[in-house]
Amino acid sequence: MIRSELAARQRKILLALTLLLIFTLFAGMGIGSASVSYSHIIPTIMGHGSFKDEFVLFDIRLPRMLIALLSGMALALSGSILQAVTRNDLADPGIVGINSGAGVAVSLFFLHAPIDAGSFAYLLPLVGFAGGFLAAALIYILSYSRSEGLQPIKLVLMGIGSSMALSGLMIFIISSSDRQKYEFIAKWLAGNIWGTDWPYLSALAPWLVILIPYVLYKSGVLNLLALSDHVTVGVGVRLQRERLGLMIAAVALASAAVSVTGAIAFIGLMAPHIAKSLVGPRHQMYIPVTLLLGGWLLTLADLIGHHIVGPDGVSAGIMVALIGAPYFAYLLLRK
Template identity: 90%
Template sequence: MIQSELVARQRRILIALVLLLIATIFAGMGIGTASVSYGRIFPTLLGHGSFKDEFVLFSIRLPRMLVTLLSGMALALSGSILQAVTRNDLADPGIIGINSGAGVAVAVFFLHFPIDAGSFAYLLPLVGFAGGFLAAALIYILSYSRSEGLQPIKLVLTGIGCSMALSGLMIFIISSSDRQKYEFIAKWLAGNIWGTDWPFISALAPWLVILIPYVLYKSGVLNLLALSDHVAVGIGVRLQRERLGLLLAAVALASAAVSVTGAIAFIGLMTPHIAKSMVGPRHQMYIPVSLLLGGWLLMVADVIGHNIVGPEGVPAGIMVALIGAPYFAYLLLKK
């Protein structure tokens, strides 16, 4: 039974995070090359703004911020699942190869298949999922032992090796492409947010609408998987079935996110740990906090990076890595 004090604390944190998200979105709407007065934001949102203000807010800034919000939530949830299933605090979809698998699939699709503008945004998450699934399946097979089942430590180490191999394959694939497509893939690898139109939000949102309730429903199973295989089996959990279903959910979330935002790492690594430090290790408590933290962190990284220098700014993936790499080293030394 979860203590009422802890539940109340979680609610206060969630309310604070929602308010922080709203404040960040409001601040982000007024920052940029084309300035929009903060006094004009609410009238514009209500349909009483000028053509310029409406174009800047509804065609440029709001879609971009919502894409980063949804993608950050998806990556945070994926990381929470992977850390429980592998029982490894260093697990992250970017570190163990899922993002790289999705990236290779997106690159091949973008470079070698005819692209229809109307369906492009909706096909990308599916293409990314196919690549991420193949990478995850390979990692799973290499990490599985008939005598011991899935070995969590081996899964993480195998994933890191596969991630490096897939990154090399990505460079080989794009080396023969034309200049324009090469520049696009290079920006994608740096974590440059590029899917900034409303169709990308429509393509990304269904994955979250379906998988967030599923993962919250399985939070009790995640609690058991995070302990040990013997405990889970002893209580009656169908270990391989549950683990496979949750791994598929993690792959789908991460692949859908990176297919739109580019190669973003460390969101799935950091946010579960920060959330656990706030409300404890129970998944039903920290996953909602991790979701909002992941969305907020990626949104802030993109707003700052997009406006910090020059017309194109610094990719959000680099901004997140500036925070995430030292944090990864800290966790590595600590664990």
């Protein structure tokens, strides 16, 4: 397919995904125990709604849906970077241990940090990044060989083992905590979107505003990193510096997302693969599609899960895992 035809196809897919995302957000605004008539949604957004409709939309539903949207985008973009940098189609921030590393740091911070509530939301992404970076650095070192470079299969295996170990460490950390804090971290482990207020959205959004343009700017480098080390170095790419910079971006995106949504895996695995099947493997083409797909998948998973069983529903992490785990097994068998 020539480039102009591929670009036209990408535009059509982006338009379809944008309309699908708008429809999902609009549908979500009217669903819930406190009903809001769909005919009142647009007037309420424009500032002409009743007090009840404004409270339900602006204080309860919109923050939650927007956080799910941005977190899905961050996880999907992180997965795209990891798959290119590690040359492994099975790489995902949840599978390779980044999410669990961020979770341990968030758990320790939540249990022991003497911090006031007003600063809590804004510090969480930084704390999550520190934990995710340490976990990623350890897994990278253990998967790297001087003679063979980064070993993709070993990285996934080390990541899965580290993720399980860190999840066990989280359970050990909270075993002696009081009941309220234990319930919070248990929900975090299940992938329950808990940061549903505007401050959490304000804490998450800057990471995407900075890192999405950076990754798009580096999309040509990502195309080269997906090739062998010899080819990448041969065309003049500073391999280790570029790989390190992009790995840090992937860790930052995933850690910022899971610090407010909980341990959600498989979004970073599924969204890039679906995007590649739609527009091909060039990062310039499929990263924008990946962003919209990741945001839509997590928004839809949370919308369905939140309203399936009773007022608490099923966590978004479990809903995503119901789809993602079989998909991961399929990719593992195929590769």
